[in-house]
Amino acid sequence: MKTRFFISVLFMLSANAFSQVKAPAAKPTVLEGMLAPDRNDSIHITLYRETFGRKKVNAESLSAKVHNGKFKFRIKGLDKIAYLQLPGTLFKESFLVEPGDSVFIQVSTGGLRFSGRNALKYECSYLTDSLLRKMIASKKPVFITAAKIAKDVMSGLASTRVDSAYNLQMQMLQKYKASMSQAAFDVLKNDYYGSNKNAKIMRFLLRWWPEAFRLPDSIERKKKLIAFYKAQIADDTIHTSWSSKAVSEEYVDYILQRKLIEDLIRRNGRSAKVLLPLIQQLQEEYQHAPDLFREKLLTSFLIYYPRTNQDYAGCAEFGLKKVRNDSYRALITHFKNSYETLKPAYPFSFKDTAGNTVTLNDFKGKVLLLDFWFEGCSPCKMLTQRMKPVLDSFKDSAKVVFVNVYVDKDRDTWLRALKGGEYTDPSSLSLYTNGLGIGDPFLKFYNLTGCPKLILINGKGEVVSVTPPMPDGSAEVRDKLIDLIRRTIS
Structure with missing residues (x-):
């Protein structure tokens, strides 16, 4: 009896001791670097804590003083993967930034060098983009920029150019896999996959679609549409977590673009006048997906399509019924309010x-x-x-x-x-x-x-x-x- 009592007291004391031990504080997220030694001004970066497809909202513009070429950013409150945009003079693409990153960027005429905690993740993105740009310059079969896509598409180039870019991206990502977290690896993998699919959709819309409208037989037009859709767009073969897909800007954008193609096929090439049926179909198609992904997708839809939408209020009301995430609901409400008419304009x-x-x-x-x-x-x-x-x-x-x-x-x-x-x-x-x-x-x-x-x-x-x-x-x-x-x- 005494033994059991002693053990019970010891257990309670131990539990109390553990309860008083504070969890270690999260490591700060720091980005610093060195520019030209004679530079003494300021530098700006843009942080996107959340993206909805390629539509970035609530951008945070951060600034830091540059003293003798040195600068330092300390990003506060970062609790998940986000996208970071460096100044265009340094780098034109986005980086993935994670809580705890501590990276030093050395800027020189030869390019960028990265060191510090999780620096190889940044190096992977930078070198991958640099190699793609060199391939473009050498006229090898690849394109990545929107302007290049449009030019190549109208020239009738094969979609193998898109695939060669994707293959290079995946090879570089695999090479650096051990140097980054699994979460970052999966998000980048989704980004590259979605970018590949979106480039093919762009090629289709710019080159094949106008050609299809010249076909006198609408049945033949629809056959070609369906054949392309099945061969290039519909087959979603990426195997990553739903959470990483929700973070990826390119993958979410691919799903939305795919839904657009499906609607064009269904309407035989005519754009929808109202979009409520589309968002309802999206909800039904992904009803078995985790809330995190499904709600992100519905919110992205409402951000992506409002320009051409004649029934935005109805779509927003549908979204508010299906989305429970507080920040997403606030965003949908904001969009709904901003598209309401005959209300006082926001002062400028x-x-x-x-x-x-x-x-x-x-x-x-x-x-x-x-x-x-x-x-x-x-x-x-x-x-x-x-x-x-x-x-x-x-x-x-x-x-x-x-x-x-x-x-x-x-x-x-x-x-x-x-x-x-x-x-x-x-x-x-x-x-x-x-x-x-x-x-x-x-x-x-x-x-x-x-x-x-x-x-x-x-x-x-x-x-x-x-x-x-x-x-x-x-x-x-x-x-x-x-x-x-x-x-x-x-």
Whole structure:
């Protein structure tokens, strides 16, 4: 009896002792490096704690001072894998960053060198991209960039070019597998796989799809569609965890693009007018997947498709019924609210070319059409030309103001682009986000993830449409926009 009592007391004392031992604090996530020794300014990086397909929202812009070429970032509150974008002058692709990473980047004319904890993961991504770029330069069968894809696709190149890029990516990933966590390995594997599939979808949409529309026999067109879909898109052979698939931007994007192809096949090439049936099908197709992946997919759908959607409110309500994750629900609610019309517009505060502050209140009583653009955006150039008849229709009206808003950060680039006259019309008012770029509150509220984008606001400061008709060269769409503006005036 005494023995059992002694053991019980000892057990309780031991348990109490263990309960008082604090769990070790998570290692900080640190990114530091060395630039040119004479550099003394600041450096910026962008952190994406969550991605939804290739649509990145809630970007965090982090800055650090550079002293004698040295810089250091300490990323707070990182509790899972995220995507990190270094400045374009250093590297144009994203890195995977994990809690506890402590990496030193040496920047030189010869490229980047990485050292520190988990540095080989960064080296893998950097060297893989460098090799792909060299293959492009040597005209070997590979392409990876969107511009290169479009060029190669229209030239009729075989999809083996895409596969050769994928094979190289997977070989490099396998080589570095032992140097990174299993979670990071799986996410990169999903990214490379999804990128391969998305490139084939891009090739299909740019080259084969216009050709299919010229076929007189719709049955023959559909046969070709189905054959391509089965051979290149439908077969999902990647074997990784659902959690890693949920993190991967490219894999989630592939699933969404695949759903688009399926809908095109079902509609014999005609785009859907409403998208509620699509999100319902997506929910049903992945109803047996873990909540983490299914809810991420539904949320990504609602972020991906709103531009062309005529029933976004209904889709958002469906999403809110199916998604339980609090942060995802908050995001869906935000998108739903930002697409509601005849509600007060989110207030903006931009700068004009003279440096004066321009706000929404400055346009009381006037109809306002905002046009967002950036230098290098080819569709933005095309829209400027196509908007000319629209601007001419209201050139004598004091009730309509056309405003173009530059969404990048660099003011000098903005002013230089304005002088070129390719992106804006002289009769419109030119504004700038004063260095905030996509971090500007107005742009974040309306989820500006691509350009060009139009937003129409009435004289009461209410949003009339965040997806007004965007002139595409046809008289029909142009006249729809003109009619909408006229109705907004009245």
